[in-house]
Amino acid sequence: MPYALCFLLFVIGLYCAVVKKNMVKIVIGIMVMEYAVNLFLIMLGYRLGGIAPIVGKEDVAGAGGQVTDLFVSSSVDPLPQALVLTAIVISLGSLALMISICIRTYEKYGTFDITEIRRLKG
Amino acid sequence: MSIPLPVFIAVPLVTAFLLPVFSSLGRKGKAVATVLANFVTVSLLVMAVASIGQFRVYEVGKWSIPLGINLVLDGLSSLLLLAISVVSAAAMLFSARYMEQYTAKAKYLCLFLLMVAGMNGVVLSGDIFNLFVFLEIASIASYALVGFGCEHEELEASFKYMVLGSIGSIFVLFAVALVYGNTGSLNMAYISKAIQGSGLNAGLSFAMALFVVGFGLKAALVPFHAWLPDAHPSAPAPISAMLSGILIKTLGIYALARVVFNVFGVSVSMGWLLVVLGLLSMVAGAFLAIGQEDFKRLLAYSSISQIGYVVLGLGLGGLIIARDGNVAWASLAILGGLFHLVNHAVYKSLLFLTSGSVQMSTGTRQLKQMGGLAEKLPFTRATCTVASASIVGIPPFSGFWSKLILVIAAVQAHFYWVAAIIVFVSLCTLIMYLKVQRYVFLGELPENLQQIKENKGSMLVAMVFLACLCGLMGLLLVPALRSNILQPAVDVLTDGISYSANVIKMSMKV
Numbered sequence: 001m002p003y004a005l006c007f008l009l010f011v012i013g014l015y016c017a018v019v020k021k022n023m024v025k026i027v028i029g030i031m032v033m034e035y036a037v038n039l040f041l042i043m044l045g046y047r048l049g050g051i052a053p054i055v056g057k058e059d060v061a062g063a064g065g066q067v068t069d070l071f072v073s074s075s076v077d078p079l080p081q082a083l084v085l086t087a088i089v090i091s092l093g094s095l096a097l098m099i100s101i102c103i104r105t106y107e108k109y110g111t112f113d114i115t116e117i118r119r120l121k122g
Numbered sequence: 123m124s125i126p127l128p129v130f131i132a133v134p135l136v137t138a139f140l141l142p143v144f145s146s147l148g149r150k151g152k153a154v155a156t157v158l159a160n161f162v163t164v165s166l167l168v169m170a171v172a173s174i175g176q177f178r179v180y181e182v183g184k185w186s187i188p189l190g191i192n193l194v195l196d197g198l199s200s201l202l203l204l205a206i207s208v209v210s211a212a213a214m215l216f217s218a219r220y221m222e223q224y225t226a227k228a229k230y231l232c233l234f235l236l237m238v239a240g241m242n243g244v245v246l247s248g249d250i251f252n253l254f255v256f257l258e259i260a261s262i263a264s265y266a267l268v269g270f271g272c273e274h275e276e277l278e279a280s281f282k283y284m285v286l287g288s289i290g291s292i293f294v295l296f297a298v299a300l301v302y303g304n305t306g307s308l309n310m311a312y313i314s315k316a317i318q319g320s321g322l323n324a325g326l327s328f329a330m331a332l333f334v335v336g337f338g339l340k341a342a343l344v345p346f347h348a349w350l351p352d353a354h355p356s357a358p359a360p361i362s363a364m365l366s367g368i369l370i371k372t373l374g375i376y377a378l379a380r381v382v383f384n385v386f387g388v389s390v391s392m393g394w395l396l397v398v399l400g401l402l403s404m405v406a407g408a409f410l411a412i413g414q415e416d417f418k419r420l421l422a423y424s425s426i427s428q429i430g431y432v433v434l435g436l437g438l439g440g441l442i443i444a445r446d447g448n449v450a451w452a453s454l455a456i457l458g459g460l461f462h463l464v465n466h467a468v469y470k471s472l473l474f475l476t477s478g479s480v481q482m483s484t485g486t487r488q489l490k491q492m493g494g495l496a497e498k499l500p501f502t503r504a505t506c507t508v509a510s511a512s513i514v515g516i517p518p519f520s521g522f523w524s525k526l527i528l529v530i531a532a533v534q535a536h537f538y539w540v541a542a543i544i545v546f547v548s549l550c551t552l553i554m555y556l557k558v559q560r561y562v563f564l565g566e567l568p569e570n571l572q573q574i575k576e577n578k579g580s581m582l583v584a585m586v587f588l589a590c591l592c593g594l595m596g597l598l599l600v601p602a603l604r605s606n607i608l609q610p611a612v613d614v615l616t617d618g619i620s621y622s623a624n625v626i627k628m629s630m631k632v
Contacts, residue, residue, distance in 0.1 A: 010296070017289060023281065030288050037296045044303045080302070083251055087295060090258045097262060098284055101269055105277045119275050120352045
């Protein structure tokens with residue numbers, strides 16, 4: 001069920017990016033898609049009642065420094081969190097570029113409406 | 123000589139961020155920055171040549187896979203590395219003079235090197251999320267470069283490219299998430315191993331579809347091509363050369379081929395899908411190109427058509443492999459596709475550079491406003507003719523050989539209609555480039571263009587370098603060179619999912 005809702009969010013973002021006429025709204029649509037994917041990644045690693053994946057003294061057992069089975073079976077997967085952090089930084093970069101292009105375009109054309117920004121054709 | 127693999131990514135990346143410092147030093151700083159950037163691209167070319175024919179795995183930070191990220195240099199990667207460094211060295215040399223028209227040259231050089239670093243990262247990465255990160259580095263740099271002029275058209279094209287490109291990237295990220303959820307690994311070798319063990323389920327098939335759409339958007343395959351004819355002409359000429367010459371191939375074709383052939387394993391339906399996408403791109407691109415009046419726009423549409431050839435070759439090979447057909451036939455088809463990829467990288471970037479030279483001299487891109495430039499721009503004319511002869515497929519220039527291989531492969535595998543379409547699209551290409559020659563270089567010289575001069579210096583060197591390659595690329599088929607450069611790349615794709623076993627075995631040795 002949460003996965004379906006997450007996919008719904010993705011589709012809403014895609015719809016917004018494809019259908020809307022306003023440049024800023026298109027950017028918002030793309031960001032909604034981005035967040036839907038980030039949410040999906042976080043959900044992949046999540047488990048109900050999980051603990052933070054940080055190994056403390058009480059989680060280590062045995063001579064080889066192995067972590068306990070309890071820790072392995074109850075901690076959440078840390079990898080998707082690292083992926084999401086990276087993805088957020090990347091999307092921040094592209095968001096900044098997109099918004100600055102929007103501002104420059106507004107300065108040139110005086111509008112955000114993509115149906116009026118049509119010098120290229122063919 | 124074995125060069126550490128991260129050097130290919132680290133050198134352009136570090137230099138890219140050093141260059142803007144020089145812009146504060148005035149004229150002299152700008153010259154130093156230009157020389158430094160050229161030095162980086164040329165040394166990348168030398169290193170790429172030095173690492174031909176090697177198979178190496180590098181583990182980043184000594185973390186063994188699947189825990190850490192690995193970089194893999196195999197035949198396909200080194201072929202692409204070579205193509206990237208040839209095109210970027212030529213385009214960088216060209217921009218040394220061409221970019222004098224623009225302000226903020228240091229920023230341009232910075233973005234250029236970032237794009238090179240991103241592309242090198244994509245071809246070397248053995249980790250699927252890492253591939254996504256480098257794909258985004260290269261893409262974001264290219265969005266900014268398309269809008270570099272900051273005029274009406276450039277901004278519009280850049281926005282369009284950025285929207286479609288971002289949607290493509292998000293699709294890829296979503297697919298990566300699905301793959302991780304279903305296989306529990308991000309390393310391509312281990313993903314492939316997991317898929318071989320469990321087979322494809324619904325989630326993985328959906329991920330595959332997302333990969334095709336995402337990389338298809340980056341490669342501008344028809345029907346995902348809408349951004350390309352706007353974005354490529356709007357960029358400064360050396361960047362158009364980079365985008366059309368190599369960026370769409372690295373981010374699109376290479377990534378798609380790697381995922382389809384080496385990670386998921388090619389299936390009959392996937393093979394057909396690639397063949398159909400390839401044929402659609404070839405035919406639609408060629409028809410749309412013939413009607414164009416804008417020099418660079420015509421070249422951009424022709425890129426779509428030529429990308430179609432590459433995908434067709436790969437698709438035919440994949441189809442034959444998936445049907446358990448003759449491996450020699452499959453390898454011939456893939457050889458044709460990859461050879462065409464390299465050839466197209468060289469001649470299309472040369473064509474864009476000549477268009478830049480024409481535009482710099484005449485100040486226009488409209489074919490109908492030019493004419494009779496053959497006398498005024500003799501070197502541009504000569505190199506443009508060589509590149510046109512290559513793309514049309516006139517022996518002995520490079521394009522002829524790759525198209526010939528594709529036709530032979532199609533006939534051998536009994537796809538006669540495919541061979542017929544290849545020949546037909548070649549005829550359309552001939553019409554396109556006759557039109558270019560006729561309007562730009564032949565006919566009457568208009569009044570207002572009497573005084574123009576050809577730009578010499580670094581621009582000329584870059585164009586002549588690529589033109590020589592166009593003439594000599596046919597030699598890659600000579601057995602000694604072929605078995606070192608092209609064949610290892612073909613073998614990577616025909617071996618398909620044994621990539622995983624090779625990489626894992628290799629990293630055990632390290």
